[in-house]
Amino acid sequence: MSTADSDTSTADLSTPAELVARSRRLGADPRNTNFAGGNTSAKGTGIDPVTTDPVELLWVKGSGGDLGTLTESGLAVLRLDRLRALAGSYPGVEREDEMVAAFDHCLHGRGGAAPSIDTAMHGLVDSAHVDHLHPDSGIAFATAADGPKLTEECFGDRVVWVPWRRPGFQLGLDIAEIKRANPQAIGVILGGHGITAWGDTSDGCEANALEIIRTAQAFIDERGRPEPFGPVLAEFSALPEAERRERAAALAPVLRGLTSTDRAQVGHFTDSDVVLDFLSRQRLGELAALGTSCPDHFLRTKVRPMVLDLPPTAPLADTIARLSELHAAYREDYARYYTDHAEPDSPPMRGADPAIVLVPGVGMFSFGATKQTARVAGEFYTNAINVMRGAEAISTYAPIDEREKFRIEYWALEEAKLARLPKPKPLAARIALVTGGGSGIGRAIAHRLAAEGACVVVADRDGEAATRVAAELGSEDTAIGVVADVTDAAALAVLVRAACLAFGGLDLVVNNAGLSVSKPLLETTEADWDLQHDVMAKGSFLVSRETARVMIAQGMGGDIVYISSKNSVFAGPNNIAYSAAKADQAHQVRLLAAELGEHGIRVNGVNPDGVVRGSGIFAGGWGAKRAAVYGVPESELGAYYAQRTLLKREVLPEHVANAVFVLTAGELSHTTGLHVPVDAGVAAAFLR
Structure with a gap:
């Protein structure tokens, strides 16, 4: 980050560079976090350009960024004293959304990227470095019915359980208090959500985050029961690859048309081993109906997927007819979900079509406004499958309830984020x-x-x-x-x-x-x-x-x-x-x-x-022949064509x-x- 970009003046420029390097390492491994999921931070010292006094600063990944591709321009830069002073004016959990706007008054200079909802967590926790991540193994503990007990059993007092709370200022206060009360702890499991780790150094913080992730996975691997999704149902086993792909190609435009009922979508197809195994299991319908839990997951995958209940060998016409019936039922159910939980000031329903469609024996179809959005939705649902497997292996999968999911999906802050997106280009989703x-x-x-x-x-x-x-x-x-x-x-x-x-x-x-x-x-x-x-x-x-x-x-x-x-x-x-x-x-x-x-x-x-310049046809000999017909050098053919037109333009x-x-x-x-x-x-x- 250059001085002009950040206005950190004589700040220790190694701090943001070190943070970016750590973030990229963590974000490069999908076992640590998903695309655009989680955030990292570091605290350091700069000089106030007005008073020339030293000032404590917080660098934190900005809203909407991705750890694996983070650059210094993607960091928000805030004055730590002002951010922590917000605790004195905090109006309580019922009005905590107001605190996001207050972050703008804590920015240092131009402030870099827009601060995210998790900024309070990073600023209020008394540690030089903080990592908040969404690893599959950590979310498996976070969504286990007896998560608090399992967390203690797995980590002892090194990792503390935090009950589910929607991301925001109060969650930051909660975690800060937990750290103060547990000086031996290296981090927390956030119920229904993910993990947060901290450290006095950047390397120490990263090591603590990886310890939580790897220890959780080792516990699942060693203690988990086999086949948590139930036995394979032979009739729902994956088709051979060539047959599977041909079937997928036939179904893709049908599904795209259905899922574009409210607005045009782009599709993505996934037939990874993880997906195909889940789709072949006895408990597919039961577990899929529970939906995802981590906010980053269900914001992209919707409250639950649409699941085909026919085997892949069913006649194509029957499958298409059944998908149409299931789609109509899905839209009715989603409208019910919206109506049941909407408040008078809730944003309008954004669309009732599924983002994820699961077709046993074939694969997963994911949809979004862009190809990247569709692909990432599929990646997030793959994360959710891993989470369900881990939670069911050591306990019972218990995601946050529908009411909480709705509060996240139709959050005013989420609506504001969507409103800031650039206007779609004329051929978007085509x-x-x-x-x-x-x-x-x-x-x-x-x-x-x-x-x-x-x-x-x-x-x-x-x-x-x-x-x-x-x-x-x-x-x-x-x-x-x-x-x-x-x-x-x-x-x-x-x-x-x-x-x-x-x-x-x-x-x-x-x-x-x-x-x-x-x-x-x-x-x-x-x-x-x-x-x-x-x-x-x-x-x-x-x-x-x-x-x-x-x-x-x-x-x-x-x-x-x-x-x-x-x-x-x-x-x-x-x-x-x-x-x-x-x-x-x-x-x-x-x-x-x-x-x-x-x-x-x-x-x-x-x-x-005749298009002469840049034309493969003209370059392949056609130009020379046409030039001979008209009696002009080939190099002048474009100009000849232009002169015979009314506008005299090539x-x-x-x-x-x-x-x-x-x-x-x-x-x-x-x-x-x-x-x-x-x-x-x-x-x-x-x-x-």
Whole structure:
């Protein structure tokens, strides 16, 4: 953290650096804490830039940050004297939420990141270093019915039990008092929640946190009873991997459509051994109904998952029908949960769809507003499975009750945090497939769609190019690259399955794959004709057919966009095969718009003029042939095309990408069957 960033002036800069290093070590191991779960702190000394007097400071992980990827800019920096003085003005537990706003008056200089609800715990506990974590082993003790007894049995007086209390100022006061009353203790088990450890040094604090985590796990391993989830039910055992994945791909868009009833969601699929084992056990339904306990868990997984009660060998149609019934029942139950616990000032119900769907023999489907949110929800439910296993191995799993879960889920502070999130981008929660995405126009389209918030499947016959472009767009939470030949129906089925497994389905398909051979009629061979028609006419038909199945199964509408050409309506020389294939594509737009409209699927086209710069087609020999036709050097072909247009402008890949975005971003919601020229004005190609 630079001096300008932190305003700590002459503070001991080793303190925040040491804290970040410790946080990253702890956060790197999922046995210690989950993504964005827990927080760490350190106390040190700085100089007040106004008085030049020494001042005690607290550095603590800010709200919403992740320990494993923490940087110094993610730390909140507060004056410790002011923070501790808040205890004198604390109005009591009924008004403790007001204390979060008071933290802003304790910030040192600009204060860094926003302080989290746990800031009081870190500031009030009299120790130089404090770690609050959510390890599976620790939460197993925290959710055990006889947690206090087990904590004493496992740790003696080194770790103290703290009864459940919602995170906040009072919890910080409670833990501070427990530490004062138990000078021999290295930390606490927080009932229903997690652990907190402390130490005089950073290394000592980390060692104490790890001691609690590892001792708890060793106790579970040594003392726990076998098969705490009950015996395996053979009919619910996992399908073989290939069959399991095919089944998952078929169910993913159906589930995504159901779980997007209130708002569009992105999906994530998990079939880890931990998940599949839990789904095969006799007590699945019983334990899943209890829900998760740690606040970080159920804020992302909802109060409980939706669980399919059919074996994986049931007919697909029966499974889909049953999922629809279970979804309706889940929504009714969630509405009951909200109505039972809502107060007059509670935020409105945010949505009644499940975030986690468990399908025995197949796996877990998790959903969220983004791919990362969906993936993390699945990771948290995996944590919850581990917690349930540990608690049931040594005791009985007893999570906090529904009333407390509701108080967390619909907490005014949680609502305020949600309100601070940036406005979603225009294509947020939309899943796009771009064929021919490895170069040229397809690459530009993939970049624009990802920049506007879409998850993107980059498909190309050149698998390395597809993977490279996907990597340019970001992590696998944003894009994946898949090798695919659009002329091969079987390969396209694999491609669509990959999209469904990666993101849950498809909403936006761009038929961009293409090539061209420029020859006069008498030199055009059957092979030339067949190749171009196979890739563009047949290929886009196959892509549209395979992806329309997914969109119809989702029931969420969608967009199919054809990258056609001005040549679909413009008669140029030496171009019979290419232009005829493009005309085929252009009429597919009209035909599919008429057929798919009843499903809310819009089909439109883009007609570019020759895109020379950045084009794989032009670089592959087409440019030289077209330049020869027009009698200009190949290097000047783009400029030649520009001069024959009304606007005298060259068409570039990003201009085509702009048109795709405009057609699919929602403003043209009532437009289908349209072709948008992107040719800088070619009068002979005007649509009639």
